[in-house]
Amino acid sequence: xxxxxxxxxxxxxxxxxxxxxxxxxxxxxxxxxxxxxxxxxxxxxxxxxxxxxxxxxxxxxxxxxxxxxxxxxxxxxxxxxxxxxxxxxxxxxxxxxxxxxxxxxxxxxxxxxxxxxxxxxxxxxxxxxxxxxxxxxxxxxxxxxxxxxxxxxxxxxxxxxxxxxxxxxxxxxxxxxxxxxxxxxxxxxxxxxxxxxxxxxxxxxxxxxxxxxxxxxxxxxxxxxxxxxxxxxxxxxxxxxxxxxxxxxxxxxxxxxxxxxxxxxxxxxxxxxxxxxxxxxxxx
Numbered sequence: 001x002x003x004x005x006x007x008x009x010x011x012x013x014x015x016x017x018x019x020x021x022x023x024x025x026x027x028x029x030x031x032x033x034x035x036x037x038x039x040x041x042x043x044x045x046x047x048x049x050x051x052x053x054x055x056x057x058x059x060x061x062x063x064x065x066x067x068x069x070x071x072x073x074x075x076x077x078x079x080x081x082x083x084x085x086x087x088x089x090x091x092x093x094x095x096x097x098x099x100x101x102x103x104x105x106x107x108x109x110x111x112x113x114x115x116x117x118x119x120x121x122x123x124x125x126x127x128x129x130x131x132x133x134x135x136x137x138x139x140x141x142x143x144x145x146x147x148x149x150x151x152x153x154x155x156x157x158x159x160x161x162x163x164x165x166x167x168x169x170x171x172x173x174x175x176x177x178x179x180x181x182x183x184x185x186x187x188x189x190x191x192x193x194x195x196x197x198x199x200x201x202x203x204x205x206x207x208x209x210x211x212x213x214x215x216x217x218x219x220x221x222x223x224x225x226x227x228x229x230x231x232x233x234x235x236x237x238x239x240x241x242x243x244x245x246x247x248x249x250x251x252x253x254x255x256x257x258x259x260x261x262x263x264x265x266x267x268x269x270x271x272x273x274x275x276x277x278x279x280x281x282x283x284x
Contacts, residue, residue, distance in 0.1 A: 039144035039211070041281070042100045045083075046132045047092035047139035047222075053128035054093075062126040067278060069121060075112045076105060079281030083165065083273040091222045092139070095273070096132050099281040103213070106142070110135045138220055143210035143232065149190070152202035153238065163204070163275035164243050165236040169216075169229040170267040180264045188257055196249055204238025205246055224271050233267065236275065 050059075067080075079099030085092075100106040113119070114135065123131075133139035172178075197203055210232035217228045237243040 037146065039102070040147045040208075041145045042103050042106050042213075043143050043145050043210070044098040044100075044106065045141045045143075046096040046098070046134075046137070048094045048096055048130055048132040050093045050130055051128035053126070054130060058126060058129045062122060062129045063278070065125060066118065066122050069116075069118045070113075070279075073112070073116045073118060075116060075118075076109045077281070078105070078109055078279070079277075080279035082276045082278065084276070086272040086274060087224070089223050091220070093130075101281075103142075103144075141219065142213040144213060145208050145210055147206065147208040148186075149193075149206065151204045151206035151236070151238070152197060153204045161274075161276045162239050163236060163277065164240050164272060165234060165275050166270035166272045168233045168267040168270050169226050169231075170233055170265055171228070171230045173264055173266055176264045181261070184257060184260045184264075188260070189254075192250075192254060192257065196246070200245070200249075203242055203246070205235065205242065207233070207235045209233060222271075224269065226268055229268070 070080075079097075081097040081099070083095040083097060085094075098106075098109075100109060119134065172180075193205075212232065221227065237246065
């Protein structure tokens, strides 16, 4: 229930009119739908499957080789991370995340990557270790990302492990929209989070709203994902202990906020992942 609550809180901070029409904020903090806010970034999620030659050693070696080839190539800069499910999942073994400045950067990046021959070289050197979705695959899922409040404490260096992320797939209740969420999400929950960090210190917690750049009803879905939803909500913590502390505090003092959000939004149960950051994006 606590994770469901947090998911709801994030959404209101990011949308103001409807899932398809996002507001911008004025200097006074008021929103208007006259000019939709630009996304903060563009991200892709690629399903990956272990092969017959997979082992921890072969996987780590292949990834080190891949990152070296990318660094030496002309592929434009991008962020790269891995998600490892903390639940039983039958559709993939891990998810690769790619972070781009925007969709145009994504298109240029994929064109350069395909031209570079990196993928062919990787599969030739490490056959049967792992295969991942590529450009145009039905196992690649792209989203526009809106993040109103990044983590107070930034993540570490290029290689970072131990982080936790959870994802929920959400729909508005009948007759509700983003403008119904904003007062609770931005004002009430924002104040709660400010108070929590004032008492406990700055944290690595962050949240984001994902607007799918695909049709959920016509796309593949992993275990635990509904057939239809309006948006995806993500939260992330620097560690599992940070997640536990934040959830415990919210369970104690945030149930009134939960009730307000339950009137507006319905979300799936959270899907939790271990996160490994491999290449930090230049813009975050």
